[in-house]
Structure formats: C-alpha cells, structure tokens
Amino acid sequence: MSELFFVQDSRSNVGSRAMFWRNGGGYTTNLDEADQFTWERALKLYECRQTDLPMPAGYTRDRSETGVDCQYLTRSEADVYRDSDGRFYVAYARDWDGNDLIWIGGSGPTANLERAIHPGGKDALTYRSQGFELWPCGYIAARSRPVVRSSLLDHKQALRAIGRRLPKIKVQRTRAFSNLTNCEGCGRFISERQRFDDCPNCGARNAP
Structure with a gap:
C-alpha cells in the first residue's frame, strides 16, 4: 500500500497541538478524525495553499501522544461513572494546553495522559483536598484521543526520509x-x- 499523508494546517495550532484536515471538512487536532491522503491529493492541497503541509501518516503517529479535550467532559457524567479499580487521573484546575487538560505526571505537569499518575482510594482524595480535579480513569480513557505537538513535526525531514520533496510554487505577484x-x-x-x-x-x- 502506498504511503498516506495527513495534511497539517501550519498557520496555527490549538495550544501545542497541530491541526490537520478533518474528514468531512474543517480541521482537527484528533488524528483519528483527520483525513489521510495519497501523495497526489495532498500535493494538490499544498499547491492551493502552501501552509497546508503533507505529513507522512506513519511519521506523524510515531510522534503522537494522548490528549483529553475538556470540551467533551462533563462533571455530572464523571460523578456517576464507576471504575472497577477506583482510580483517578489528577488534573490541574483551570489549566489547559489549548483545550487539553494538564495532569500531574510522574515528573511534573503533562498534557500527555500516558505520563499522568492515577492514584486510587485515600491517595486520590488527598489531591482533591489540595485543589486538584479527579477524573475516573475509565471515563477519561474513553474520551482520550491521539494528538501531536506541532514542535515535533518537521515536514522537510519527514518527506526527505521517504524520498519526497515539495515542489517550488511560483507566486504570481x-x-x-x-x-x-x-x-x-x-x-x-x-x-x-x-x-x-x-x-x-x-x-x-x-x-x-
């Protein structure tokens, strides 16, 4: 199967998260919702607007992490959710990376859920008493999605690795x-x- 490409909108990000062309139109930070193009189709988008950059799908996913968009969370749903092991992710209150929650990680604050601590029982309640937010692990995992920090993407490096390069577009002045x-x-x-x-x-x- 030929290489597939995400198309990054390099004009702006959501926090540190890169945005990509979405299935059905618009842009998204969620790689699972982003459209994947053949080289020929991705190139046509680039030729129309040079800020739309083809990114090899494998290269992009290799640099992804797991984020949780606060817009899709509700406290009422979370409060009735029951985890079998009673564990929680611990989030900083009123602190985000774009729309993504910031968690207490093993080595400091992180927006990557994979690095977040998830205590249970009395240990979790201790964090709540300190002003942190507790979110049931299962509830959060079901609402997580793969994202990628724009700072990790280098389209020239990525295309060079697969023997591709973008054409020079003559701009009519x-x-x-x-x-x-x-x-x-x-x-x-x-x-x-x-x-x-x-x-x-x-x-x-x-x-x-």
Missing part, C-alpha cells in the same frame, strides 16, 4: 494599477488626483 494612468508627457504612472495637476516629473498637463 501583481500590483494594483487600477487607479493609475500614464503621463502623456513622460509615460510615468500618475494617480487619478495627479491627472488634474501638472505631472510632478515633467510638468505636462494630463487633465481630460
């Missing part, structure tokens, strides 16, 4: 001359206002 005309004396451009005065270059009259 145009100048707006709609309000200009040529002086009848010297041929230089003059503005509409200058037509009713003597040419500032040669002194010729250009008034109609």
Whole structure:
C-alpha cells in the first residue's frame, strides 16, 4: 500500500497541538478524525495553499501522544461513572494546553495522559483536598484521543526520509494599477488626483 499523508494546517495550532484536515471538512487536532491522503491529493492541497503541509501518516503517529479535550467532559457524567479499580487521573484546575487538560505526571505537569499518575482510594482524595480535579480513569480513557505537538513535526525531514520533496510554487505577484494612468508627457504612472495637476516629473498637463 502506498504511503498516506495527513495534511497539517501550519498557520496555527490549538495550544501545542497541530491541526490537520478533518474528514468531512474543517480541521482537527484528533488524528483519528483527520483525513489521510495519497501523495497526489495532498500535493494538490499544498499547491492551493502552501501552509497546508503533507505529513507522512506513519511519521506523524510515531510522534503522537494522548490528549483529553475538556470540551467533551462533563462533571455530572464523571460523578456517576464507576471504575472497577477506583482510580483517578489528577488534573490541574483551570489549566489547559489549548483545550487539553494538564495532569500531574510522574515528573511534573503533562498534557500527555500516558505520563499522568492515577492514584486510587485515600491517595486520590488527598489531591482533591489540595485543589486538584479527579477524573475516573475509565471515563477519561474513553474520551482520550491521539494528538501531536506541532514542535515535533518537521515536514522537510519527514518527506526527505521517504524520498519526497515539495515542489517550488511560483507566486504570481501583481500590483494594483487600477487607479493609475500614464503621463502623456513622460509615460510615468500618475494617480487619478495627479491627472488634474501638472505631472510632478515633467510638468505636462494630463487633465481630460
């Protein structure tokens, strides 16, 4: 099977998360929702807008991590959720990476769920008393998705590794001359206002 590509919208990110063309239109940080293109289709998008960069799907997924978008969480659902092992992920209150929750990790704050601690019982309640938010592990795992930090993506490096390169696109540069005309004396451009005065270059009259 030929190599497939995500298409990154390199103009902006959501926090540290890169955005990609979504199935059905628009953009998403969720790799599971992002469309995958053949090289030919990805190249057509790039030719239309050079900020849409083809990224090899394998290269991108190899650099992914697991994020949890707070927009898809509700406290009422979480409160009735019951984990079989009674464990919780511990999130910082009112702190996000874009829309993703920031967790207490083994070596400090992290937006990567894979690095988050998940205590249970009294240990978890201790964090709640310190102002952290507790989210049941199963509830959070079901709402997690693969994302990738834009800082980890280098399209030139990624394409070079598979023997691809983006073509150079010639940008047509145009100048707006709609309000200009040529002086009848010297041929230089003059503005509409200058037509009713003597040419500032040669002194010729250009008034109609």
